[in-house]
Amino acid sequence: MTVERTGVIDLVTESKEGVVHLVMTEDRPWDRERLGDLQAKLNTYLVRIQLDYVFPPDEFTREFLARAANICEESGIELWMNQL
Numbered sequence: 001m002t003v004e005r006t007g008v009i010d011l012v013t014e015s016k017e018g019v020v021h022l023v024m025t026e027d028r029p030w031d032r033e034r035l036g037d038l039q040a041k042l043n044t045y046l047v048r049i050q051l052d053y054v055f056p057p058d059e060f061t062r063e064f065l066a067r068a069a070n071i072c073e074e075s076g077i078e079l080w081m082n083q084l
Contacts, residue, residue: 002026006040048078056083 003026011023022045028034049072057065069079 002028003034003037003041004028006037006044009045046077048080050080050082052082052084054084 003024009022010025013021013023015021024038024041024045026034026038051065065079065081069081072079
């Protein structure tokens with residue numbers, strides 16, 4: 001797998017401590033074209049977080065999510081929420 005597939009998260013893992021890792025893989029030699037692919041792939045990983053949920057959040061959770069969305073927005077990350 002390579003960073004050429006810019007719209008795809010290559011792998012998601014979880015450490016023993018419960019930390020989630022979004023993993024990118026690249027098995028081709030580096031050149032300028034790869035750097036463009038890498039930049040696009042980083043944008044995929046860092047620009048948007050999507051939260052899908054089944055049950056509507058209660059008031060406390062809505063307030064938490066609003067604060068989280070503001071913090072993400074300040075960092076240039078979109079927190080998108082979608083009720084299934």
